[in-house]
Amino acid sequence: MFSNTKEFKIAYLKKLEMTFGTSFDESTKREQFQTLGAMIREYVSSEWIRTNEQYRTVGGKQVYYLSIEFLLGRLLRHNLMNLGIESVVTEGLQELGIDLGDLEEIEADAALGNGGLGRLAACFLDSLASMNLPGHGCGIRYKHGLFEQKIVDGYQVELPEQWLRHGHVWEVRKTDDSVEVPFWGKVESYQENGKLVFRHLHAETVTAIPYDLPVIGYNTSTVNTLRLWSAEPSRFPANIDILKYKKETESISELLYPDDTHDEGKILRLKQQYLLVAASLQSIVRSYKKQNRSLIHLHEHVGIHINDTHPAIAVPELMRILMDEEGLGWQEAWSITVNTLSYTNHTTLSEALEKWPVRIFQPLLPRIFMIIEEINERFCQELWEKFPGDWGRIERMALIAHGEVRMAPLAIVGSHSVNGVARLHTEILMEREMNDYYQVFPDRFNNKTNGITHRRWLLKANPNLANLITDSIGPEWINDTTQFEKLLHFKKDSVFLERLGDIKKANKEKLAKIIYEKAGVSVDTSSIFDVQVKRLHAYKRQLLNVLHIMYLYNRMKSDSSFQPYPRTFIFGAKASPGYYFAKKVIKLINTVADKVNHDSHVNDKMKVVFLENYRVSLAEDIFPAADISEQISTASKEASGTGNMKFMMNGALTLGTLDGANVEINELVGEENIFLFGLRAQEVLNFQKNGGYNSREYYHYDQRIREVTEQLVNGFFPDTDGEFTAIYDSLLDHNDQYFVLRDFASYVAIQEKVNMAYQDQSMWLEKSLINIAKSGFFSSDRTINEYANQIWNIKPFKVNN
């Protein structure tokens, strides 16, 4: 369509005039952005159509990844890059006097997710398309994505996110593919031709409208689909309050729940889950039937993946379709269902295990509830036969118990594969948290260590490093991440290491500018950039990081001979709006930042920065500039983490506990190239099981701890009366659930090691290089390859032009 800048410019100007009825000279930046986006979408449309056609006619098995979150971020440059037209477009625009970077800034992040779980789904889509795998996403088109965070007076303030205000240039509304989703009503059963038949009557129906986004593979003709559902009113029923009905219906896809650990006990949330599942399954079955195949063979041609428990209703919903709509018997339907579905577990935090009160579930989804009851009865019967008399076990394992429907057990029983997201996490699932189920279904459990797309997180986010890699080992690493290891040849190459150091420095300078613009703090780019960016949660222990900063401050104030290597502590984190403790930690970070940054005794040696509104686009500027990656969760609590992988791939060294994927990072890079500290997972789990930890002992015996904890409440921070009492109490009155004080000394010690290590720059750069060279394992291409071969049984399919 445009193979050179001249053709591009002609097409671009024409498109701009046609779309906006304005001349180029009169056009706004937004119009320029919209024009470019629309052009690219049109540019891929023929490949998109071709991909779909060939999948339908000659392609093999397809997989659908159901996820309540997709944290996509911006798509403009990523799409240009994957299409291989980034340079033509950049130059063409330049000749018109437009900077592509400026247009990029116009695009709103598509923030349809909270954090790691949603970002994983987005990385998976990129890997599926780039590896020519027939795999699509199904999600919800929330009108408002994750809230926008402002910091006012040190406090988090949440503003509604408005990504659709100017429309989303990548989406295509497909009204003809809409489907009806029923809620409420009642179920009647009657005999028909000697068979028991069920009918859902008096339901309140909403229409699910799909919006499709093209998922463009890197340097390939594959264009997969991300289908996002929006809820709209069906034909208006008679005699109702239309405004009320419209409002209620539209509220289903109105907003993303801003919480990635536990669910608000809201009917709305359950409606969202059923909307996603019912709409996606109807649409999957509809498109399958177009291939003129019998549903008996569904699992041979279709895989449906349940990302965390939010879409676990896919189990009873697929049963309902196969039985009520297709007339299959229970046994047959059950075997197809189990063979079609697979499930990923993302957490072992017990407060995050999803449960629904029967009193909410049953009236809202009456037929679905009946099917779950039947699955439960049959499952308990099997358990009874296997473990006769073991009532305790059956009570623990039942899908419905104590007035609640348990979603993780439902997903496990109804899927042929259950995977954890890092080796340690999967072991904890099998040996502890899900051990009952593991005993019954040992073959179902497996590990798939998470990954990140190196195309966004390295090629796009850190182009200078990407160029250095390509200059050194050729471009093959972009499609084959095992090639990363070739970088090990340059371990002792001082020219290479110097270039690596220069690139890090340039990235730090770029971030320093952003820090100055956004937070008004000027930072020293030769200091260590020590970064913790992730959702704010007690188990992630941002608090440990802050207490350490307070300790450093105290020591520098009291001991003038103490001169640690200069540091810039950088934080970014959103707290769930209802999470009181997390918000107090944000206030504490900002309070400490204020104190430190304004104290001339210390502020040439340390700065503390809280960057507001942490999100994908900001993350892309942060990871390339980091020296230290803070991954300090209480061991056993972080299922995998993916931020840790993004840092590693950009040459930061991990300072962390042996938790989640840090365990595997450690194994890959070796203990000399990582900074480990703190309790091990087994120790934490043992303390939790048997007791034996008393946080007050650490308070009494460690003067440093006593000082920093007391400073939370003794007026050390002016005008913060009572502000940090809850934090203080969590550490001392509630026995420090996340072992912050227990790990404090070990954390201080390892931070001192970081100071020493950083001062030998050539050693440091060598460690940095080893981290990059070993990070290929954490490409989501590797992860998706494992899912494709070991869970989904799908094969690459090359779309023909």
Ligand SMILES: *Cc1c(COP(=O)(O)O)cnc(C)c1O
């Ligand atoms: C990668 C990523 C996360 C996940 O970070 P963790 O450190 O693994 O919790 C969260 N938010 C954004 C914007 C990300 O890019």
